[in-house]
Amino acid sequence: MANGGLSREFPTPGIVYSERSALDHAATRATPIDEAGKMYQLNLKLQAETNLICDLSTHVEAFRAKRNSLKNKAQELMRDYCEEAVKYGEQPLPLGSKPRQITVVLNPAANKRKAKAEFEKFCAPLLYLAGISVTIIQTEHEGQARSLVEELDQAVVTGLLRRPDGEIATSRKFPIGILPLGRTNTVGNALFARDTNTVRTMADSAMAIIREFAKPIDVVKIEALETETDLPGKPIYCLAGIEWGAYRDTNARKDKYWYFDGLRWYAAYLFNGLKSDISWRCEADLDFSLPCAGCSSCHTAVEQDVLSDKQKVGARWWQSYLPRLGQSPATNKYHVEQIDYSQIHNKACGIRHRKEVSTIEFSLTTANVDKNCVREGDSHLQLNLGPKEISYMDFVAEGWKRIRGQEPFVEEKLKTREFELWPALPNNSKEQEKWISIDNEDYELKPIHVTLLPKKIHVFYKPENVI
Known part of the structure; x- marks a missing residue:
């Protein structure tokens, strides 16, 4: 119906209109401005993802380039070492001599x-x-390496010194080549200054054998003492040292946290700093003597460089008429001049000192890995005692400091050449067994007698790296 030229629409019957529904309907209607905003946001997101993919590709390419560069450097380095090794191989052998022979005992x-x-x-x-x-x-x-060496003409310290002719074998027959293939080869790392360049470290250790650069180093002899329940067994020999206590136990558990990958060392200290089964109390009686450079009281005469008749198993009668090779300094490149200690006297030698030990850590180091273990040119053993107690935060901080290669905190240091350690052992079977590490190998804690054997064996080394 027309009314002044205006028309009016009426609601359709049966449909209820409200002000609220009208507003909702208006809100759901997309305007061109809203659509443009959404497209803009989508484009920004796609651009960010594209940039991320480009950055990842750049990093991957950089990683590949670095890997190829390291590979090329490794090949060039090995080429240089091979060229030097060939020169040794091309040298003619003297008439009647045999090529050098070495036996490698390898732990895969x-x-x-x-x-x-x-x-x-x-x-x-x-x-x-x-x-x-x-x-x-x-x-x-x-333990197979030790048993093998007792039967073979090869040089691994414990097996070699357990041989019937061990004294002679170490003094003139068998210089030892140490290949730092393991992660915890402390002496090998000291001989060749292991770094991130694995190629150089491995090649240097092999070239030391080829060049025949050898030097005498100390050996530590460890014997289990007889108790009411245990009889002494064969001695163990080591080059680096002994560890007993909380830090040793924590390091032994690091592989349990393999899922932390390179951080498992740090995780071991975080998760074990409050555990009760760690050796927080290392209690023992220590009986020791002060270092002695060698005198008539303590020095055992060096065994003659001739095998006894009992040791000459399989020898023939006619061999006694042949000249013995390698018995004179002129023919033995590893010969060490012997000193007559019968005329040297030291009143302080052999005097026993006693000390009660109560600490969270007991360790022993040698001059092979610590230059501080040399006093006026003479080697000695250094006993390191940690604090009696330590807080959780201090324990974790000290452990992390050691992981980074910093010097460990030592509360007391003792210098000795020979000692006996009588630890407080569990009174019953319910108490947990205690363990020590000898050159990073685990052994059950027992009373032990430890003796330093100065300059006992010869090892190949890189002259630039002086222990």
């Missing part, structure tokens, strides 16, 4: 089972090029 499980691959890649080629005959024996279980 060392360094996360990378030891065999690293040996075959960086060490073995150099030895072969130098004309050395190499026999490789792979160990299959713990």
Whole structure:
């Protein structure tokens, strides 16, 4: 119906209109401005994702370039070492002499089972090029290396010194080559200053054998003392030292936190700092003597450089008429001049000192890995005693400091050449067994007698790295 030229629409019957529904309907209607805003936001998100993908691609390419560069440098480095090794292999042998022979006792499980691959890649080629005959024996279980060496003409310290002719073997027959293939080869790392360049470290250790640069180093003899329940067994020999206490126990558990990868060392201290089964109280009676450079009281006469009749197993009568090779300093490149200690007297030698030990850590280090273990040119053992107690935060901080290669905190240091350690052992079977580490190998804690054998064996080394 027309009314002044205006028309009016009426609601459709049956439909209820409200002010609220009208507003909601207006709000849901998209305007061109809203659509443009959404498109703009979507474009920004796509651009950010594209930039992220480009950044990742750049990092991947940089990583590949760095890896290829390191690979090329490793190949160039090995080429230089191979060229030097070939020169040794091309040298003519004297008439009647045989090529050098070495026996390698290899633990394939060392360094996360990378030891065999690293040996075959960086060490073995150099030895072969130098004309050395190499026999490789792979160990299959713990302790096999020691038992093998007791029967073979090869040099691993404990097995070598347990041989019937161990004194002579160490003094003139068998210099030892240490290949730092394991992660915890402390002495090997000291001889060749291991760094991030694995190629250089491995090649240097092999070239030390080829060049025949050898030096005498100390050996520590460890004997279990007889108790009411245990009889003494065969002695153990080590080069680096002994560890007992909270830090040793924590380090032994680091592989339990493998899922932290490179942070598992740090995680071990975080999660074990409050556990009761850690050796927080290392209690023992210590009986020790002060260092002595050697005198008529303490020095055992060096065994003659001739095997006794009992040791000459399989010898023939006619061999006694042949000249004995390697018995004179002129023919023995590893000969060490012997000193007559019968005329040297030291009143302080042999005087026993006693001390009650109560600490969270007891450790022993030698001059092979610590220059501080040399006093006026004479080697000695250094006993390091930690604090009696320590808080959780201090324990974690000290552990992390050691991981970074910093010097450990030591509350007291004792210098000695020989000592007996009588630890407080569990009184019953319910108490947890205690363990110590000898050159990073685990042994059950027992009363022990420890003796320093100065300059006992010869090892190949890199002259630039002086222990």
